[in-house]
Amino acid sequence: MKKGAKLYEGKAKKMYLTENPELLIQEFKDSATAFDGAKKGTIRGKGAINNQISAHLFRYLESYHIPTHFVRTLSDREMLVKKVEIIPVEVVVRNVVAGSLAKRLNEEEGRDLPEPLLEFYLKDDALHDPMITEEEILERGLATAQELEKIKRMALKVNAVLKDFFARRKLRLVDFKLEFGRHGGEILLADEISPDTCRLWDAETGERLDKDRFRRDLPGVVEAYREVHERVLGGPVV
Ligand SMILES: Nc1ncnc2c1ncn2[C@@H]1O[C@H](COP(=O)(O)OP(=O)(O)OP(=O)(O)O)[C@@H](O)[C@H]1O
Ligand SMILES: [Mg+2]
Structure with missing residues:
Protein backbone atom coordinates (compact mmCIF):
# COMPACT_ATOMS: atom_id res chain seq x y z
CA MET A 1 0.00 0.00 0.00
CA LYS A 2 1.56 3.30 -1.14
CA LYS A 3 1.82 6.01 1.51
CA GLY A 4 0.16 9.20 0.33
CA ALA A 5 0.04 12.68 1.87
CA LYS A 6 0.03 13.11 5.63
CA LEU A 7 -3.55 13.74 6.65
CA TYR A 8 -2.95 14.47 10.34
CA GLU A 9 -0.17 14.43 12.87
CA GLY A 10 -1.25 13.99 16.48
CA LYS A 11 0.68 13.53 19.67
CA ALA A 12 1.16 9.78 19.34
CA LYS A 13 0.41 8.94 15.71
CA LYS A 14 0.47 10.16 12.14
CA MET A 15 -2.32 9.35 9.68
CA TYR A 16 -1.52 9.07 5.95
CA LEU A 17 -3.76 8.86 2.93
CA THR A 18 -3.41 5.88 0.61
CA GLU A 19 -4.40 5.24 -3.00
CA ASN A 20 -7.68 3.87 -1.63
CA PRO A 21 -9.89 6.71 -0.28
CA GLU A 22 -11.43 4.29 2.23
CA LEU A 23 -8.10 3.39 3.83
CA LEU A 24 -5.48 5.20 5.91
CA ILE A 25 -2.04 4.29 7.21
CA GLN A 26 -1.74 4.79 10.95
CA GLU A 27 1.89 5.28 11.99
CA PHE A 28 2.76 5.07 15.69
CA LYS A 29 5.37 7.50 17.07
CA ASP A 30 7.72 7.20 20.05
CA SER A 31 6.66 10.59 21.40
CA ALA A 32 4.57 10.76 24.53
CA THR A 33 2.64 13.59 26.13
CA ALA A 34 0.73 13.89 29.39
CA PHE A 35 -1.23 16.44 31.40
CA ASP A 36 -2.90 18.02 28.40
CA GLY A 37 0.40 18.34 26.53
CA ALA A 38 2.26 20.02 29.41
CA LYS A 39 4.70 17.08 29.76
CA LYS A 40 6.46 15.88 26.62
CA GLY A 41 8.96 13.11 26.08
CA THR A 42 10.05 10.10 24.10
CA ILE A 43 9.57 6.47 25.00
CA ARG A 44 12.10 4.64 22.85
CA GLY A 45 10.47 1.86 20.82
CA LYS A 46 6.94 2.74 21.95
CA GLY A 47 5.65 3.25 18.41
CA ALA A 48 6.47 -0.28 17.34
CA ILE A 49 5.29 -1.77 20.65
CA ASN A 50 1.94 0.05 20.57
CA ASN A 51 1.37 -0.77 16.91
CA GLN A 52 1.89 -4.47 17.57
CA ILE A 53 -0.16 -4.56 20.77
CA SER A 54 -3.01 -2.65 19.09
CA ALA A 55 -2.95 -4.92 16.04
CA HIS A 56 -3.10 -8.02 18.24
CA LEU A 57 -5.98 -6.64 20.32
CA PHE A 58 -8.00 -5.43 17.31
CA ARG A 59 -7.63 -8.87 15.73
CA TYR A 60 -8.67 -10.52 18.97
CA LEU A 61 -11.73 -8.25 19.32
CA GLU A 62 -12.73 -8.99 15.70
CA SER A 63 -12.76 -12.68 16.63
CA TYR A 64 -15.49 -11.72 19.13
CA HIS A 65 -17.39 -9.92 16.35
CA ILE A 66 -16.48 -6.42 17.52
CA PRO A 67 -15.98 -4.39 14.31
CA THR A 68 -12.74 -2.36 14.29
CA HIS A 69 -10.91 -0.12 11.81
CA PHE A 70 -7.95 -2.55 11.67
CA VAL A 71 -7.17 -4.03 8.24
CA ARG A 72 -3.61 -5.34 8.52
CA THR A 73 -0.14 -4.60 9.81
CA LEU A 74 2.18 -2.94 7.28
CA SER A 75 5.46 -2.58 9.20
CA VAL A 93 -14.35 2.31 30.76
CA ARG A 94 -13.28 1.78 34.37
CA ASN A 95 -13.05 -1.41 36.40
CA VAL A 96 -10.95 -0.08 39.28
CA VAL A 97 -10.78 3.32 41.00
CA ALA A 98 -7.73 5.17 39.61
CA GLY A 99 -6.61 8.43 38.03
CA SER A 100 -9.15 11.25 37.83
CA LEU A 101 -11.89 9.06 39.37
CA ALA A 102 -9.75 8.54 42.50
CA LYS A 103 -9.32 12.33 42.69
CA ARG A 104 -13.06 12.94 42.25
CA LEU A 105 -13.93 10.40 44.94
CA ASN A 106 -11.06 11.58 47.17
CA GLU A 107 -10.12 7.94 47.47
CA GLU A 108 -6.94 5.87 47.16
CA GLU A 109 -6.46 4.08 43.84
CA GLY A 110 -7.15 0.35 43.68
CA ARG A 111 -10.74 -0.45 44.72
CA ASP A 112 -12.58 -2.82 42.35
CA LEU A 113 -15.80 -1.20 41.11
CA PRO A 114 -18.89 -3.42 41.53
CA GLU A 115 -19.83 -2.75 37.88
CA PRO A 116 -17.80 -1.23 35.04
CA LEU A 117 -18.21 2.55 34.84
CA LEU A 118 -18.57 4.41 31.53
CA GLU A 119 -17.50 8.03 31.12
CA PHE A 120 -17.52 10.36 28.11
CA TYR A 121 -15.09 13.18 27.35
CA LEU A 122 -15.44 15.67 24.52
CA LYS A 123 -12.45 15.55 22.13
CA ASP A 124 -11.72 19.27 22.06
CA ASP A 125 -8.18 20.46 22.82
CA ALA A 126 -9.25 24.11 23.21
CA LEU A 127 -11.72 23.07 25.92
CA HIS A 128 -9.20 20.57 27.41
CA ASP A 129 -11.36 17.51 26.73
CA PRO A 130 -14.08 18.13 29.35
CA MET A 131 -16.27 15.34 30.68
CA ILE A 132 -19.73 15.37 29.08
CA THR A 133 -22.98 13.56 29.73
CA GLU A 134 -24.90 11.33 27.33
CA GLU A 135 -27.57 14.03 27.14
CA GLU A 136 -24.96 16.59 26.05
CA ILE A 137 -23.64 14.22 23.38
CA LEU A 138 -27.17 14.06 21.95
CA GLU A 139 -27.87 17.76 22.46
CA ARG A 140 -24.67 18.75 20.60
CA GLY A 141 -25.52 16.26 17.85
CA LEU A 142 -22.18 14.43 18.26
CA ALA A 143 -23.94 11.08 17.88
CA THR A 144 -27.49 9.89 17.44
CA ALA A 145 -29.27 8.07 20.25
CA GLN A 146 -28.91 4.87 18.24
CA GLU A 147 -25.19 5.41 17.73
CA LEU A 148 -24.67 6.19 21.41
CA GLU A 149 -26.44 2.99 22.45
CA LYS A 150 -24.27 1.00 20.04
CA ILE A 151 -21.09 2.68 21.32
CA LYS A 152 -22.01 1.92 24.94
CA ARG A 153 -22.77 -1.72 24.12
CA MET A 154 -19.52 -2.06 22.15
CA ALA A 155 -17.42 -0.41 24.90
CA LEU A 156 -18.80 -2.76 27.55
CA LYS A 157 -18.22 -5.77 25.31
CA VAL A 158 -14.63 -4.67 24.60
CA ASN A 159 -14.19 -4.43 28.36
CA ALA A 160 -15.59 -7.90 29.06
CA VAL A 161 -13.39 -9.45 26.36
CA LEU A 162 -10.20 -7.56 27.22
CA LYS A 163 -10.55 -7.88 31.00
CA ASP A 164 -10.43 -11.65 30.63
CA PHE A 165 -7.70 -11.53 28.00
CA PHE A 166 -5.43 -9.46 30.26
CA ALA A 167 -6.32 -11.46 33.39
CA ARG A 168 -5.02 -14.61 31.69
CA ARG A 169 -1.75 -12.72 31.18
CA LYS A 170 -1.64 -11.69 34.85
CA LEU A 171 -2.58 -8.09 34.08
CA ARG A 172 -5.35 -6.14 35.78
CA LEU A 173 -7.25 -3.97 33.30
CA VAL A 174 -7.91 -0.95 35.52
CA ASP A 175 -9.37 1.39 32.89
CA PHE A 176 -8.98 2.41 29.24
CA LYS A 177 -10.05 4.96 26.61
CA LEU A 178 -11.70 4.10 23.28
CA GLU A 179 -12.55 6.10 20.17
CA PHE A 180 -15.26 5.17 17.68
CA GLY A 181 -16.00 6.29 14.15
CA ARG A 182 -18.51 5.97 11.31
CA HIS A 183 -17.63 3.99 8.21
CA ILE A 193 -5.47 0.12 22.37
CA SER A 194 -2.09 0.17 24.10
CA PRO A 195 -0.33 1.00 27.37
CA ASP A 196 -0.78 4.66 26.28
CA THR A 197 -4.56 4.29 26.48
CA CYS A 198 -5.03 1.57 29.12
CA ARG A 199 -4.08 1.36 32.80
CA LEU A 200 -2.60 -2.10 33.30
CA TRP A 201 -1.32 -3.29 36.67
CA ASP A 202 0.60 -6.49 37.30
CA ALA A 203 -2.00 -8.80 38.86
CA GLU A 204 0.38 -10.03 41.56
CA THR A 205 2.58 -7.07 42.48
CA GLY A 206 0.26 -4.22 41.47
CA GLU A 207 3.15 -2.66 39.54
CA ARG A 208 2.02 -0.12 36.93
CA LEU A 209 2.82 -1.28 33.40
CA ASP A 210 1.43 1.68 31.45
CA LYS A 211 1.77 5.39 30.69
CA ASP A 212 1.35 6.32 34.37
CA ARG A 213 5.07 5.47 34.73
CA PHE A 214 5.80 8.29 32.26
CA ARG A 215 3.24 10.66 33.84
CA ARG A 216 4.73 10.11 37.32
CA ASP A 217 8.40 9.99 36.28
CA LEU A 218 8.72 6.40 37.52
CA PRO A 219 11.72 4.42 36.25
CA GLY A 220 11.42 1.60 33.71
CA VAL A 221 8.90 3.13 31.30
CA VAL A 222 10.27 1.32 28.22
CA GLU A 223 10.61 -1.93 30.19
CA ALA A 224 6.95 -1.71 31.27
CA TYR A 225 5.76 -1.30 27.66
CA ARG A 226 8.00 -4.22 26.62
CA GLU A 227 6.58 -6.37 29.40
CA VAL A 228 3.00 -5.74 28.24
CA HIS A 229 4.05 -6.45 24.63
CA GLU A 230 5.59 -9.77 25.68
CA ARG A 231 2.56 -10.84 27.72
CA VAL A 232 0.04 -9.79 25.02
CA LEU A 233 1.83 -11.33 22.04
CA GLY A 234 3.37 -14.25 23.86
CA GLY A 235 0.03 -15.55 25.04
CA PRO A 236 -0.96 -16.67 28.52
CA VAL A 237 1.72 -18.03 30.81
CA VAL A 238 0.48 -21.42 32.03
N1 LIG B 1 -9.58 5.02 11.40
C1 LIG B 1 -9.42 6.33 11.60
N2 LIG B 1 -9.84 7.22 10.66
C2 LIG B 1 -9.69 8.55 10.85
N3 LIG B 1 -9.13 9.09 11.95
C3 LIG B 1 -8.70 8.26 12.92
C4 LIG B 1 -8.83 6.84 12.80
N4 LIG B 1 -8.32 6.28 13.91
C5 LIG B 1 -7.91 7.30 14.70
N5 LIG B 1 -8.13 8.49 14.13
C6 LIG B 1 -7.77 9.85 14.63
O1 LIG B 1 -6.40 10.06 14.24
C7 LIG B 1 -5.71 10.77 15.25
C8 LIG B 1 -4.57 9.91 15.77
O2 LIG B 1 -3.53 10.69 16.24
P1 LIG B 1 -3.18 10.87 17.78
O3 LIG B 1 -3.81 9.82 18.62
O4 LIG B 1 -1.72 11.08 17.86
O5 LIG B 1 -3.96 12.23 18.07
P2 LIG B 1 -3.93 13.06 19.41
O6 LIG B 1 -2.71 13.86 19.51
O7 LIG B 1 -4.28 12.14 20.52
O8 LIG B 1 -5.06 14.11 19.13
P3 LIG B 1 -6.60 13.98 19.13
O9 LIG B 1 -7.01 14.93 20.22
O10 LIG B 1 -7.03 14.40 17.77
O11 LIG B 1 -6.92 12.54 19.43
C9 LIG B 1 -6.72 11.09 16.33
O12 LIG B 1 -7.26 12.37 16.10
C10 LIG B 1 -7.78 10.01 16.13
O13 LIG B 1 -9.04 10.43 16.59
MG1 LIG C 1 -4.82 10.15 20.48
Missing part, protein backbone atom coordinates in the same frame (compact mmCIF):
# COMPACT_ATOMS: atom_id res chain seq x y z
CA ASP A 76 6.63 -2.57 12.80
CA ARG A 77 5.13 0.85 13.40
CA GLU A 78 2.39 1.09 10.75
CA MET A 79 -1.03 -0.45 10.29
CA LEU A 80 -3.58 -0.11 7.52
CA VAL A 81 -6.97 1.02 8.84
CA LYS A 82 -10.38 1.88 7.47
CA LYS A 83 -10.85 5.64 7.34
CA VAL A 84 -13.63 6.62 9.70
CA GLU A 85 -15.42 9.82 10.61
CA ILE A 86 -14.29 10.04 14.22
CA ILE A 87 -17.06 10.65 16.74
CA PRO A 88 -15.43 13.38 18.85
CA VAL A 89 -16.04 11.63 22.17
CA GLU A 90 -13.49 9.67 24.19
CA VAL A 91 -15.18 6.72 25.86
CA VAL A 92 -13.56 5.66 29.13
CA GLY A 184 -20.11 2.81 5.59
CA GLY A 185 -23.12 3.01 7.88
CA GLU A 186 -21.31 1.10 10.61
CA ILE A 187 -19.73 2.11 13.93
CA LEU A 188 -16.13 0.88 14.13
CA LEU A 189 -13.73 0.83 17.05
CA ALA A 190 -10.84 3.08 15.90
CA ASP A 191 -7.61 4.69 17.15
CA GLU A 192 -5.44 2.40 19.33
Whole structure:
Protein backbone atom coordinates (compact mmCIF):
# COMPACT_ATOMS: atom_id res chain seq x y z
CA MET A 1 0.00 0.00 0.00
CA LYS A 2 1.56 3.30 -1.14
CA LYS A 3 1.82 6.01 1.51
CA GLY A 4 0.16 9.20 0.33
CA ALA A 5 0.04 12.68 1.87
CA LYS A 6 0.03 13.11 5.63
CA LEU A 7 -3.55 13.74 6.65
CA TYR A 8 -2.95 14.47 10.34
CA GLU A 9 -0.17 14.43 12.87
CA GLY A 10 -1.25 13.99 16.48
CA LYS A 11 0.68 13.53 19.67
CA ALA A 12 1.16 9.78 19.34
CA LYS A 13 0.41 8.94 15.71
CA LYS A 14 0.47 10.16 12.14
CA MET A 15 -2.32 9.35 9.68
CA TYR A 16 -1.52 9.07 5.95
CA LEU A 17 -3.76 8.86 2.93
CA THR A 18 -3.41 5.88 0.61
CA GLU A 19 -4.40 5.24 -3.00
CA ASN A 20 -7.68 3.87 -1.63
CA PRO A 21 -9.89 6.71 -0.28
CA GLU A 22 -11.43 4.29 2.23
CA LEU A 23 -8.10 3.39 3.83
CA LEU A 24 -5.48 5.20 5.91
CA ILE A 25 -2.04 4.29 7.21
CA GLN A 26 -1.74 4.79 10.95
CA GLU A 27 1.89 5.28 11.99
CA PHE A 28 2.76 5.07 15.69
CA LYS A 29 5.37 7.50 17.07
CA ASP A 30 7.72 7.20 20.05
CA SER A 31 6.66 10.59 21.40
CA ALA A 32 4.57 10.76 24.53
CA THR A 33 2.64 13.59 26.13
CA ALA A 34 0.73 13.89 29.39
CA PHE A 35 -1.23 16.44 31.40
CA ASP A 36 -2.90 18.02 28.40
CA GLY A 37 0.40 18.34 26.53
CA ALA A 38 2.26 20.02 29.41
CA LYS A 39 4.70 17.08 29.76
CA LYS A 40 6.46 15.88 26.62
CA GLY A 41 8.96 13.11 26.08
CA THR A 42 10.05 10.10 24.10
CA ILE A 43 9.57 6.47 25.00
CA ARG A 44 12.10 4.64 22.85
CA GLY A 45 10.47 1.86 20.82
CA LYS A 46 6.94 2.74 21.95
CA GLY A 47 5.65 3.25 18.41
CA ALA A 48 6.47 -0.28 17.34
CA ILE A 49 5.29 -1.77 20.65
CA ASN A 50 1.94 0.05 20.57
CA ASN A 51 1.37 -0.77 16.91
CA GLN A 52 1.89 -4.47 17.57
CA ILE A 53 -0.16 -4.56 20.77
CA SER A 54 -3.01 -2.65 19.09
CA ALA A 55 -2.95 -4.92 16.04
CA HIS A 56 -3.10 -8.02 18.24
CA LEU A 57 -5.98 -6.64 20.32
CA PHE A 58 -8.00 -5.43 17.31
CA ARG A 59 -7.63 -8.87 15.73
CA TYR A 60 -8.67 -10.52 18.97
CA LEU A 61 -11.73 -8.25 19.32
CA GLU A 62 -12.73 -8.99 15.70
CA SER A 63 -12.76 -12.68 16.63
CA TYR A 64 -15.49 -11.72 19.13
CA HIS A 65 -17.39 -9.92 16.35
CA ILE A 66 -16.48 -6.42 17.52
CA PRO A 67 -15.98 -4.39 14.31
CA THR A 68 -12.74 -2.36 14.29
CA HIS A 69 -10.91 -0.12 11.81
CA PHE A 70 -7.95 -2.55 11.67
CA VAL A 71 -7.17 -4.03 8.24
CA ARG A 72 -3.61 -5.34 8.52
CA THR A 73 -0.14 -4.60 9.81
CA LEU A 74 2.18 -2.94 7.28
CA SER A 75 5.46 -2.58 9.20
CA ASP A 76 6.63 -2.57 12.80
CA ARG A 77 5.13 0.85 13.40
CA GLU A 78 2.39 1.09 10.75
CA MET A 79 -1.03 -0.45 10.29
CA LEU A 80 -3.58 -0.11 7.52
CA VAL A 81 -6.97 1.02 8.84
CA LYS A 82 -10.38 1.88 7.47
CA LYS A 83 -10.85 5.64 7.34
CA VAL A 84 -13.63 6.62 9.70
CA GLU A 85 -15.42 9.82 10.61
CA ILE A 86 -14.29 10.04 14.22
CA ILE A 87 -17.06 10.65 16.74
CA PRO A 88 -15.43 13.38 18.85
CA VAL A 89 -16.04 11.63 22.17
CA GLU A 90 -13.49 9.67 24.19
CA VAL A 91 -15.18 6.72 25.86
CA VAL A 92 -13.56 5.66 29.13
CA VAL A 93 -14.35 2.31 30.76
CA ARG A 94 -13.28 1.78 34.37
CA ASN A 95 -13.05 -1.41 36.40
CA VAL A 96 -10.95 -0.08 39.28
CA VAL A 97 -10.78 3.32 41.00
CA ALA A 98 -7.73 5.17 39.61
CA GLY A 99 -6.61 8.43 38.03
CA SER A 100 -9.15 11.25 37.83
CA LEU A 101 -11.89 9.06 39.37
CA ALA A 102 -9.75 8.54 42.50
CA LYS A 103 -9.32 12.33 42.69
CA ARG A 104 -13.06 12.94 42.25
CA LEU A 105 -13.93 10.40 44.94
CA ASN A 106 -11.06 11.58 47.17
CA GLU A 107 -10.12 7.94 47.47
CA GLU A 108 -6.94 5.87 47.16
CA GLU A 109 -6.46 4.08 43.84
CA GLY A 110 -7.15 0.35 43.68
CA ARG A 111 -10.74 -0.45 44.72
CA ASP A 112 -12.58 -2.82 42.35
CA LEU A 113 -15.80 -1.20 41.11
CA PRO A 114 -18.89 -3.42 41.53
CA GLU A 115 -19.83 -2.75 37.88
CA PRO A 116 -17.80 -1.23 35.04
CA LEU A 117 -18.21 2.55 34.84
CA LEU A 118 -18.57 4.41 31.53
CA GLU A 119 -17.50 8.03 31.12
CA PHE A 120 -17.52 10.36 28.11
CA TYR A 121 -15.09 13.18 27.35
CA LEU A 122 -15.44 15.67 24.52
CA LYS A 123 -12.45 15.55 22.13
CA ASP A 124 -11.72 19.27 22.06
CA ASP A 125 -8.18 20.46 22.82
CA ALA A 126 -9.25 24.11 23.21
CA LEU A 127 -11.72 23.07 25.92
CA HIS A 128 -9.20 20.57 27.41
CA ASP A 129 -11.36 17.51 26.73
CA PRO A 130 -14.08 18.13 29.35
CA MET A 131 -16.27 15.34 30.68
CA ILE A 132 -19.73 15.37 29.08
CA THR A 133 -22.98 13.56 29.73
CA GLU A 134 -24.90 11.33 27.33
CA GLU A 135 -27.57 14.03 27.14
CA GLU A 136 -24.96 16.59 26.05
CA ILE A 137 -23.64 14.22 23.38
CA LEU A 138 -27.17 14.06 21.95
CA GLU A 139 -27.87 17.76 22.46
CA ARG A 140 -24.67 18.75 20.60
CA GLY A 141 -25.52 16.26 17.85
CA LEU A 142 -22.18 14.43 18.26
CA ALA A 143 -23.94 11.08 17.88
CA THR A 144 -27.49 9.89 17.44
CA ALA A 145 -29.27 8.07 20.25
CA GLN A 146 -28.91 4.87 18.24
CA GLU A 147 -25.19 5.41 17.73
CA LEU A 148 -24.67 6.19 21.41
CA GLU A 149 -26.44 2.99 22.45
CA LYS A 150 -24.27 1.00 20.04
CA ILE A 151 -21.09 2.68 21.32
CA LYS A 152 -22.01 1.92 24.94
CA ARG A 153 -22.77 -1.72 24.12
CA MET A 154 -19.52 -2.06 22.15
CA ALA A 155 -17.42 -0.41 24.90
CA LEU A 156 -18.80 -2.76 27.55
CA LYS A 157 -18.22 -5.77 25.31
CA VAL A 158 -14.63 -4.67 24.60
CA ASN A 159 -14.19 -4.43 28.36
CA ALA A 160 -15.59 -7.90 29.06
CA VAL A 161 -13.39 -9.45 26.36
CA LEU A 162 -10.20 -7.56 27.22
CA LYS A 163 -10.55 -7.88 31.00
CA ASP A 164 -10.43 -11.65 30.63
CA PHE A 165 -7.70 -11.53 28.00
CA PHE A 166 -5.43 -9.46 30.26
CA ALA A 167 -6.32 -11.46 33.39
CA ARG A 168 -5.02 -14.61 31.69
CA ARG A 169 -1.75 -12.72 31.18
CA LYS A 170 -1.64 -11.69 34.85
CA LEU A 171 -2.58 -8.09 34.08
CA ARG A 172 -5.35 -6.14 35.78
CA LEU A 173 -7.25 -3.97 33.30
CA VAL A 174 -7.91 -0.95 35.52
CA ASP A 175 -9.37 1.39 32.89
CA PHE A 176 -8.98 2.41 29.24
CA LYS A 177 -10.05 4.96 26.61
CA LEU A 178 -11.70 4.10 23.28
CA GLU A 179 -12.55 6.10 20.17
CA PHE A 180 -15.26 5.17 17.68
CA GLY A 181 -16.00 6.29 14.15
CA ARG A 182 -18.51 5.97 11.31
CA HIS A 183 -17.63 3.99 8.21
CA GLY A 184 -20.11 2.81 5.59
CA GLY A 185 -23.12 3.01 7.88
CA GLU A 186 -21.31 1.10 10.61
CA ILE A 187 -19.73 2.11 13.93
CA LEU A 188 -16.13 0.88 14.13
CA LEU A 189 -13.73 0.83 17.05
CA ALA A 190 -10.84 3.08 15.90
CA ASP A 191 -7.61 4.69 17.15
CA GLU A 192 -5.44 2.40 19.33
CA ILE A 193 -5.47 0.12 22.37
CA SER A 194 -2.09 0.17 24.10
CA PRO A 195 -0.33 1.00 27.37
CA ASP A 196 -0.78 4.66 26.28
CA THR A 197 -4.56 4.29 26.48
CA CYS A 198 -5.03 1.57 29.12
CA ARG A 199 -4.08 1.36 32.80
CA LEU A 200 -2.60 -2.10 33.30
CA TRP A 201 -1.32 -3.29 36.67
CA ASP A 202 0.60 -6.49 37.30
CA ALA A 203 -2.00 -8.80 38.86
CA GLU A 204 0.38 -10.03 41.56
CA THR A 205 2.58 -7.07 42.48
CA GLY A 206 0.26 -4.22 41.47
CA GLU A 207 3.15 -2.66 39.54
CA ARG A 208 2.02 -0.12 36.93
CA LEU A 209 2.82 -1.28 33.40
CA ASP A 210 1.43 1.68 31.45
CA LYS A 211 1.77 5.39 30.69
CA ASP A 212 1.35 6.32 34.37
CA ARG A 213 5.07 5.47 34.73
CA PHE A 214 5.80 8.29 32.26
CA ARG A 215 3.24 10.66 33.84
CA ARG A 216 4.73 10.11 37.32
CA ASP A 217 8.40 9.99 36.28
CA LEU A 218 8.72 6.40 37.52
CA PRO A 219 11.72 4.42 36.25
CA GLY A 220 11.42 1.60 33.71
CA VAL A 221 8.90 3.13 31.30
CA VAL A 222 10.27 1.32 28.22
CA GLU A 223 10.61 -1.93 30.19
CA ALA A 224 6.95 -1.71 31.27
CA TYR A 225 5.76 -1.30 27.66
CA ARG A 226 8.00 -4.22 26.62
CA GLU A 227 6.58 -6.37 29.40
CA VAL A 228 3.00 -5.74 28.24
CA HIS A 229 4.05 -6.45 24.63
CA GLU A 230 5.59 -9.77 25.68
CA ARG A 231 2.56 -10.84 27.72
CA VAL A 232 0.04 -9.79 25.02
CA LEU A 233 1.83 -11.33 22.04
CA GLY A 234 3.37 -14.25 23.86
CA GLY A 235 0.03 -15.55 25.04
CA PRO A 236 -0.96 -16.67 28.52
CA VAL A 237 1.72 -18.03 30.81
CA VAL A 238 0.48 -21.42 32.03
N1 LIG B 1 -9.58 5.02 11.40
C1 LIG B 1 -9.42 6.33 11.60
N2 LIG B 1 -9.84 7.22 10.66
C2 LIG B 1 -9.69 8.55 10.85
N3 LIG B 1 -9.13 9.09 11.95
C3 LIG B 1 -8.70 8.26 12.92
C4 LIG B 1 -8.83 6.84 12.80
N4 LIG B 1 -8.32 6.28 13.91
C5 LIG B 1 -7.91 7.30 14.70
N5 LIG B 1 -8.13 8.49 14.13
C6 LIG B 1 -7.77 9.85 14.63
O1 LIG B 1 -6.40 10.06 14.24
C7 LIG B 1 -5.71 10.77 15.25
C8 LIG B 1 -4.57 9.91 15.77
O2 LIG B 1 -3.53 10.69 16.24
P1 LIG B 1 -3.18 10.87 17.78
O3 LIG B 1 -3.81 9.82 18.62
O4 LIG B 1 -1.72 11.08 17.86
O5 LIG B 1 -3.96 12.23 18.07
P2 LIG B 1 -3.93 13.06 19.41
O6 LIG B 1 -2.71 13.86 19.51
O7 LIG B 1 -4.28 12.14 20.52
O8 LIG B 1 -5.06 14.11 19.13
P3 LIG B 1 -6.60 13.98 19.13
O9 LIG B 1 -7.01 14.93 20.22
O10 LIG B 1 -7.03 14.40 17.77
O11 LIG B 1 -6.92 12.54 19.43
C9 LIG B 1 -6.72 11.09 16.33
O12 LIG B 1 -7.26 12.37 16.10
C10 LIG B 1 -7.78 10.01 16.13
O13 LIG B 1 -9.04 10.43 16.59
MG1 LIG C 1 -4.82 10.15 20.48
